[in-house]
Amino acid sequence: MPDSAYVLPAYLLLGLPFLGFLVLWLAGKSLNKFAGWIGVFLTAIGLIVSLKYADPSTLHLVKFDWLTIGNTAISLSFRFDTLTCVMLAVVHFVALLVQLYSTAYMHDDPNLHRYFAFIQLFLFSMIGIVLAESLLLMYIFWELVGLSSYLLIGFWYFKPRAVWAAQKAFVLNRIGDAAFLTGILMLFYYTGSTDFEVLSLKIESVSPGILTAIGLCLFGGCMGKSAQWPLSGWLPDAMEGPTPVSALIHAATMVAAGIFLLARISFLLTIDARLVILIIGTITMLSGAFKAMKAWDIKRVLAYSTMSQLGLMVVAVGFGSWQTALFHLVTHAFFKAGLFLSAGSVIHAVTPSQSEAPFDPQDMRTMGGLRTKLPITFICFSICAGALAGLPFFSGFLSKDAIITEGFLWAAEFGVLGYVFPIIVIFSAGLTAYYMSRQLWLVFFGEKRFEVSPSVHPHESPIAMLLPIILLSVLSLFFWFSVNPFNAEGWFLTFIGQSEDAHLAWVPIVATVTTLVFILLAYRQMQTNDPFDTKASSVSISTPEKQKLTWLRDYSQEHYFIIPFVFITKYLKLFEKKVIDGFIDLLAKGSVIFAHLIGWIDKTFVDGGVNLTVFAIRSAGQAARSMQSGKIQSYYIVTAMGIFLLILWLLML
Structure with missing residues (x-):
């Protein structure tokens, strides 16, 4: 199919969501009743167009000139290739199911038109990133995605916490985007272009050191x-x-946009840049997993888990295998979206019919025993949790197995120290299994802790919410990606261009055993009298003097601050107090002592020297004056003494 045939799909894919945003935004609340279905319809058309024009075997470019700077013409280009096919399908499909789910979950909200308008704006921005053929064009849509995220996170603008969270996301993303823009400008300076096709030809002319710096700046966006x-x-x-x-x-x-960016620029990343990326991804993977083991908010556990899994994808890029990173991106998109929507179904079920200040429907300590009340949600949540934990027969097992295998193959070339990273990946997979077992137990098993609230009556969600959850859980099974449940080398990796590497037969065994060991540890914890210390960290709803300390999430201003910055400022405060203030105090005391010393020297030596000179001149004057007495006999004596001394001096010579 010629490139000209892709002009229409490019305009449709970008134009439909932008048109949907304008219509829903400008129409106002008059479209509240139909806003969700308008969004579903437009996204379904986009999905159909994406699948119809999927041609992964050929690169298609749609280009037109935008502006000219000096002798350099800047064009806006759209790209259709394998990466585009995969991402367009994932973005449209997940967005379609989320909007269908939202028609029921958000049906009572008075601002539905604004909610679905923001989702359409987000789709427009995300599709622009996927289609962009140059880093400059990608950056434009990159910023629009940041704006869309800010608007959606802060959708409930009357909640101080939501507004703060939106601002926090916006600010931290701007820090990364500043580095991203710096990398783009450096590329433009050294190559004269930001188009991926041009860069692939000119990149050899850039020195390795500069190229490493550029790669790390671009990684800042990720x-x-x-x-x-x-x-x-x-x-x-x-x-x-x-x-x-x-x-x-x-x-x-x-x-996932950051992982997509790394896949696009993989040919720019030097060995040194990939090593830094590997280290950052490992830190993120572990920190997210450890934090998920301590969180009580059902969504926050999944958020920390997302951090950890994104770190795993970055680790895969560090191993030099963006293909396995993309593989895990796709599988993760399905089972993690399924987990979040299932969490929404749980929250919907345990939300009190009457407002109760001390009852938090997102706190897992207010749940328990919900598997009998929410059987479909329980099954879907369990399937998606199994995929996230990396259990066999689920998609997550295949993608994690592929990354671990690539890790050991990379370590074999890197050296003995390199084996630390794939071993940490296996350990992190075990942590994932542990905290997902913990969450599954806290929500669906054990004591029915929601019964402390008389107005909570758990019930299964409507079909509009259950259908997307069921579809996502079904897509979390292994057979969609590989016929062999224990071998990741299925059609998907071949589809995205994964080279044939040796399959390590022992990796699935070791990964499975590790996962099962951590699940067993979680199970043993469940058998104790107070699993996961739920009673030690919570109180009964009948003790109002303690309610605000445990059941409610803390919305105080202190906890609004960015946690990493709190950590940094804590030690900066100690550094300022102990080092900087100590140095200033030492400098001040030293200055006082030095001033006293200078004063003593000035008084003793400078003033003393002056006084001595004055005294000597005065004494000499007085001596000379004493000889001018006016008595002639005195003058004779002086003359005689002078002659005598002169003769004595002549004789000595």
């Missing part, structure tokens, strides 16, 4: 969007937005 350490603090707080938003942009699509 650190912001994909919540990599130390810019990961915004993602857990972004859960203050509506739950379907969490599923759409903070589990499946927006946070």
